[in-house]
Amino acid sequence: MGTLSSFSTGIRKLQLTRQQLEVTISTKDKTKLLSGLTCLMSEIGLNIREAHAFCTIDGYSLDVFVVDGWEHEGIEELRDRLVEEILSIEKQSNFKQELSSPMQYHVGSPLSDVWEIDFSLLKFKHKIASGSNGDLFKGVFRSQDVAIKVLRTECLNGDIQREFTQEVYILRKVRHKNVVQFIGACTRPPILCVVIEFMPGGSVYDFLHKQKGVFKLPALLRVAIDVSKGMTYLHQNNIIHRDIKAANLLMDENEVVKIADFGIARVQHQSGIMTAETGTYRWMAPEVIGHKPYSHKADVFSFGVVLWELLTGKLPYANMTPLQAAVSVVQQGLRPAIPRNTHPLLVELLEKCWQQEPSLRPEFSEITGILQCMTKKNFEDERATKRRNIGESYQGNG
Structure with a gap:
């Protein structure tokens, strides 16, 4: 039946509110196997956090589950319970044929998986x-x-x-x-x-500050939407990035922007708040600078600073040291100066993201909707302008 390892030091460091384990089951590939194993995990009280299914060309299946919810002390008990449940399933006429081949089981640290590279x-x-x-x-x-x-x-x-x-x-x-x-x-x-x-386009920061590139409004909106969609996904999965800035936004060969650098990212606790100062001062939310409890809304504040970077191509608070900027953000409510010719909807969005009170800042799903509406309106305005110019040109020639 294979072997079972105890928790490693690494998994203890990863432990959040519950113990997490990796369950690996290998057998001959059968139809409905994955769904059957998924139901089995549920029935014995395990919550599946990740599931990976692999099939070899010679007809074998490897199913890897990262689970939590096992309330008993030892993983030997979990192994015994899995064996017991699988044997029970094998006795059922509907499923016996599907699980007729011998299975091997492994339960252990979720770090010891297919992602390990030589x-x-x-x-x-x-x-x-x-x-x-x-x-x-x-x-x-x-x-x-x-x-x-x-x-x-x-x-x-x-x-x-x-x-x-x-x-x-x-x-x-x-x-x-x-x-x-x-x-x-x-x-x-x-x-x-x-x-x-590998992201051949480099970082948005390098494009703005080293290559001296400029994002016109349509391109700016595309970049902002990419970031907002990525952040929506992360927040939906209870992940707070904590260091959103142009240097951590990378571009691929098609100029699609992707969020990178999760060195100080954290999974948000169920209480919804986190403490301890982290991130980069020029982009940091006031509640984080002030060592106050904070939530995923700290990322929204940082996104507002990124949006300003895209708009201006400048470094936030360039005439101050990072520490001077941080003190001014907290004590004086300082924010970067928005250029006068900025689109009114963009000004409104920036001011929402920069609210001192985190609860007043929008969710990223709302931000995405605002940016998409701006994109649509900008497209319609440009099309109307082109039609008007063509009409004026035709009248002038007439």
Whole structure:
């Protein structure tokens, strides 16, 4: 029946409000197998957080579940319960044929899964950027261009390893077209690295501040909608990013923008509030700067600053140090100056996102709707202008 491992140190660091376990079942591939196993998990009181199904060319199935809700002390009890329930199902005439082949079971840490990458399979091309704790490289993994974030060995203290573990845990959970795609990770010290899809367009920050690019209103709205959709998805999954800024927004070859860098992201507790200062001062919400309880609405404030960046191409509070800006945001209600010729709806949205009281800030789903309405109106206005210009040109020629 296979072996069962106990909790590892890593999973204890990932533990939130409940214990989480990985259940792996391998057998010959059968129809209705996944649905049958899903029902089985539910019946014994397990909540499925993730499910991955794999089939080999020689007809075998590997089903991996990350679950919580097991209230008993040992995972040996869970193994025994699974075996008992599967044997019970096999005795039922409807399902006996589907589960007739021997099964193997494994219950253990959800980090020990298909995302683990053999470091020797990574090929490094060149360094893209350097940070305080690690370096970002362009590389290749299995013929695919990837970005590889490698933590420096000399920086591997407890806090950095916890942030790394949290980032891997969150990236494994998310799948959205506006969130950078996770490929895998090397999670066994001394080499710790995260591998994500390579984004050839670079960051929005580099485009604005290094390439001196400018987003006209239609492009600005497209970028803002991409970010808003990605953030809607993250918040729906109780993930607070906590460091939304132009440098953490990456562009692919089609200029689709994706949210990246989950090093300090956290899963929001059920109470809906979090504490402790984190993020980057120029983009940080006042409640976070002031060490007050905060929720996902802190991301909305940061998004407002990003929207201002897209609008102006400037660094927020450029004439102040980060700390001076932070103090002014909290004590004086300082916000970046909005240019006079800004679209009125955009001004209104910025002011909503920047509200001092978090509850008055909109949800990202609402923000997406506002931006989409602006896109539609802008398109209609441009079309009307073109028609008017054609009409005037025709009358002039007449």
